[in-house]
Amino acid sequence: xxxxxxxxxxxxxxxxxxxxxxxxxxxxxxxxxxxxxxxxxxxxxxxxxxxxxxxxxxxxxxxxxxxxxxxxxxxxxxxxxxxxxxxxxxxxxxxxxxxxxxxxxxxxxxxxxxxxxxxxxxxxxxxxxxxxxxxxxxxxxxxxxxxxxxxxxxxxxxxxxxxxxxxxxxxxxxxxxxxxxxxxxxxxxxxxxxxxxxxxxxxxxxxxxxxxxxxxxxxxxxxxxxxxxxxxxxxxxxxxxxxxxxxxxxxxxxxxxxxxxxxxxxxxxxxxxxxx
Numbered sequence: 001x002x003x004x005x006x007x008x009x010x011x012x013x014x015x016x017x018x019x020x021x022x023x024x025x026x027x028x029x030x031x032x033x034x035x036x037x038x039x040x041x042x043x044x045x046x047x048x049x050x051x052x053x054x055x056x057x058x059x060x061x062x063x064x065x066x067x068x069x070x071x072x073x074x075x076x077x078x079x080x081x082x083x084x085x086x087x088x089x090x091x092x093x094x095x096x097x098x099x100x101x102x103x104x105x106x107x108x109x110x111x112x113x114x115x116x117x118x119x120x121x122x123x124x125x126x127x128x129x130x131x132x133x134x135x136x137x138x139x140x141x142x143x144x145x146x147x148x149x150x151x152x153x154x155x156x157x158x159x160x161x162x163x164x165x166x167x168x169x170x171x172x173x174x175x176x177x178x179x180x181x182x183x184x185x186x187x188x189x190x191x192x193x194x195x196x197x198x199x200x201x202x203x204x205x206x207x208x209x210x211x212x213x214x215x216x217x218x219x220x221x222x223x224x225x226x227x228x229x230x231x232x233x234x235x236x237x238x239x240x241x242x243x244x245x246x247x248x249x250x251x252x253x254x255x256x257x258x259x260x261x262x263x264x265x266x267x268x269x270x271x272x273x274x275x276x
Contacts, residue, residue: 005037008255015262024092025261031088032144033257039081039148046156047149048073055157059164064175065157066150068119071112079111082145089137096137111142118142119175143196150174150197166201169209173199178209180260181233183246190244193256200256208235209242222273224266232266234275241275243267 012030016023048066058065090097103109153173166172171194178192190205207214218236229250234241243266247254
């Protein structure tokens with residue numbers, strides 16, 4: 001893990017010099033990854049309980065391992081991580097951070113409720129414009145606070161998931177939709193990545209992970225000049241998109257947490273073209 005973290009931090013430093021526009025976001029990610037490593041080392045037991053007798057049936061039925069509608073999780077450790085993440089936020093957004101912390105202390109905000117709500121799809125229209133920055137901050141750290149505990153599940157159930165031949169476009173561990181994927185191996189197999197828990201799973205290359213559309217006439221992709229390692233796969237049926245990286249020619253290993261930030265310009269281009 002330490003070696004992997006060191007390699008990732010080196011990659012982040014390289015990207016900072018190449019993409020100064022993303023320097024601040026990459027610096028935040030760097031601090032998060034260092035803190036995440038500390039909490040990951042503490043994970044010797046599962047926070048999210050999975051019924052072993054139903055694992056194969058759930059995966060075969062297209063159900064993720066974790067059901068966040070249940071309330072039987074001990075979120076003590078993720079909550080500690082959340083408050084430590086607030087130290088990262090405080091340096092950059094002191095007012096918004098204080099508002100969050102005051103809300104948690106007063107009971108106006110409930111951490112456990114926010115975790116459950118984070119697994120309910122919401123749109124920007126649901127959020128008052130003046131609260132967007134606060135909501136973005138909350139969303140980022142609520143999601144990240146669960147990452148070490150969910151990574152523990154990913155590690156423990158990796159082989160089970162692989163053998164289950166999971167064929168859904170959403171994550172087999174937590175149910176979140178992917179934002180980014182990667183083409184690997186000589187054949188160019190596609191793997192989707194879950195930013196929430198770090199799970200990766202293979203998925204058909206010519207198929208929309210969001211609506212299941214496999215009509216080649218309504219599936220397309222676009223690229224940017226001089227960025228041959230990146231593309232955006234789009235579906236003209238549901239108007240959704242997913243970013244895809246292809247490091248095969250460069251013979252490099254992609255860290256999709258980093259690549260998701262380093263390709264934010266692709267998100268903006270996709271949105272400008274009418275894709276969500």
